[in-house]
Amino acid sequence: MSAFPKNFLWGGATAANQLEGAYNGDGKGLSIADALPGGPDRFKIANQPDFDWSIDETKYRYPNHSGIDFYHHYQGDIKLFAEMGFKCYRFSVAWSRIFPNGDDTRPNEAGLKFYDRVIDECLKYNIKPVITISHYEMPLNLVTKYGGWKNRQLIDFYETYARVILNRYAARVKYWMTFNEINSALHFPVMGQGLVKSNGADKMQNIYQAWHNQFVAGARAVKIAHSLRPDLQIGCMLLYATTYAYDANPENQLAALKENQAFNHFCGDVQVRGTYPAYTESVMNRYGFSFKDLDVTAEDLATLKANPVDYIGFSYYMSTAVNVTDKSLETANGNLVGGVRNPFLKASDWGWQIDPTGLRIALNELSDRYQKPVFVVENGLGAKDVPDANHFVQDDYRINYLRAHIQAIQGALADGVDVMGYTPWGCIDLVSASTGQMSKRYGFIYVDLDDQGNGSGKRYKKASFGWYKQVIASNGERL
Numbered sequence: 001m002s003a004f005p006k007n008f009l010w011g012g013a014t015a016a017n018q019l020e021g022a023y024n025g026d027g028k029g030l031s032i033a034d035a036l037p038g039g040p041d042r043f044k045i046a047n048q049p050d051f052d053w054s055i056d057e058t059k060y061r062y063p064n065h066s067g068i069d070f071y072h073h074y075q076g077d078i079k080l081f082a083e084m085g086f087k088c089y090r091f092s093v094a095w096s097r098i099f100p101n102g103d104d105t106r107p108n109e110a111g112l113k114f115y116d117r118v119i120d121e122c123l124k125y126n127i128k129p130v131i132t133i134s135h136y137e138m139p140l141n142l143v144t145k146y147g148g149w150k151n152r153q154l155i156d157f158y159e160t161y162a163r164v165i166l167n168r169y170a171a172r173v174k175y176w177m178t179f180n181e182i183n184s185a186l187h188f189p190v191m192g193q194g195l196v197k198s199n200g201a202d203k204m205q206n207i208y209q210a211w212h213n214q215f216v217a218g219a220r221a222v223k224i225a226h227s228l229r230p231d232l233q234i235g236c237m238l239l240y241a242t243t244y245a246y247d248a249n250p251e252n253q254l255a256a257l258k259e260n261q262a263f264n265h266f267c268g269d270v271q272v273r274g275t276y277p278a279y280t281e282s283v284m285n286r287y288g289f290s291f292k293d294l295d296v297t298a299e300d301l302a303t304l305k306a307n308p309v310d311y312i313g314f315s316y317y318m319s320t321a322v323n324v325t326d327k328s329l330e331t332a333n334g335n336l337v338g339g340v341r342n343p344f345l346k347a348s349d350w351g352w353q354i355d356p357t358g359l360r361i362a363l364n365e366l367s368d369r370y371q372k373p374v375f376v377v378e379n380g381l382g383a384k385d386v387p388d389a390n391h392f393v394q395d396d397y398r399i400n401y402l403r404a405h406i407q408a409i410q411g412a413l414a415d416g417v418d419v420m421g422y423t424p425w426g427c428i429d430l431v432s433a434s435t436g437q438m439s440k441r442y443g444f445i446y447v448d449l450d451d452q453g454n455g456s457g458k459r460y461k462k463a464s465f466g467w468y469k470q471v472i473a474s475n476g477e478r479l
């Protein structure tokens with residue numbers, strides 16, 4: 001018998017800004033992703049003191065402008081997802097397609113119609129849409145005019161946006177998430193909060209104020225969602241990097257615990273439990289401010305309390321190790337969340353430490369902590385694929401990575417964890433979020449485009465395509 005429940009949500013995940021293209025088509029406004037240059041230095045460039053979000057095509061390439069042109073290829077792409085047997089497809093709505101400037105009074109009907117078509121195309125194949133309301137693509141105007149999420153006004157703008165899309169799609173879409181990888185702002189606040197050095201990212205208080213505003217905005221979306229459809233499921237979405245103490249030294253154990261609180265658990269604790277955790281003040285004091293310094297109203301706290309999320313969505317790519325007692329250890333260069341190199345693990349071409357067992361631990365930790373269902377909404381291996389003369393990629397490395405992680409989920413199910421589903425990241429090749437590269441590929445489907453935007457844009461099935469199809473068809477038995 002398969003370890004996976006009958007209704008397990010097998011699928012794949014993408015984000016609007018990384019694949020749609022048509023960045024200014026049909027009334028869409030600019031998003032922050034549209035103003036980030038392509039290439040591995042995109043975060044570094046965005047954090048230069050004089051960065052002002054202006055687009056300079058004489059200097060940089062902006063790969064998110066064209067993505068893989070899903071905007072015009074969604075029918076063929078969703079057909080391929082259906083061929084793999086997807087039960088669900090996680091995608092995001094581009095906020096700037098619906099409210100081009102973020103503060104507009106009326107939504108852009110052409111943008112709403114696009115997602116009508118995407119949703120209907122999924123439903124045609126019995127694929128359940130899973131929508132992320134905000135995935136690293138806030139309207140740029142909300143950053144240049146309002147200073148990003150540290151400004152409270154964004155709570156109302158997000159609420160208006162969430163209300164519009166929930167009203168429009170809730171009858172057809174049961175699964176939702178409020179903010180992608182909300183906790184990632186601790187390490188890179190540019191994508192989730194619109195904060196860079198030039199507008200306040202160098203002050204930790206701003207990041208926590210931005211989080212507070214996002215928590216309240218998210219809770220308001222939860223309220224709207226539940227009022228529209230009682231069986232609707234709306235989750236938070238965390239970047240979870242299982243965090244180990246490097247060794248049994250109690251100092252390292254304590255440091256790992258503190259790191260877990262600050263990164264893996266803080267946002268989830270507020271969004272799932274509806275209250276700030278007891279360790280809030282100690283985390284904030286570490287950064288030189290107090291909870292009292294934040295702009296938090298009694299009404300905000302009541303909203304958080306009354307509207308916790310229904311499940312915990314999370315991405316899992318890597319684990320990390322903490323050592324505060326031996327300064328000579330090599331740091332885990334490339335790992336998005338830092339830490340030291342773990343001698344038991346190998347890393348991807350981009351330095352992310354690969355650890356399937358860490359996923360089983362993550363699932364257990366989240367389930368034990370919150371007693372709610374968990375959903376692995378991102379996981380995968382960013383790798384350089386080399387197609388043969390027929391454009392075929394024999395991506396056994398990707399199959400091996402995914403197989404080991406699916407086995408880890410199987411283990412967690414046997415441990416008693418309520419796992420809702422699994423949507424590997426970038427089920428079709430798309431633009432990387434952290435490096436703006438096409439060559440960092442995750443897909444089951446190869447897209448013929450390179451980092452310079454050259455190529456036919458045609459789609460080709462990789463070896464992993466047939467493999468994943470068989471995994472889904474056997475409900476995880478044939479791995």
Ligand code: BG6
Pocket residue numbers: 015018136180181239315378382425431432433434435440
């Ligand atoms: C997550 C994001 O961080 O990981 C995605 O939610 C992102 O948007 C994915 O694409 C993989 O990261 P990257 O930087 O390799 O694209």
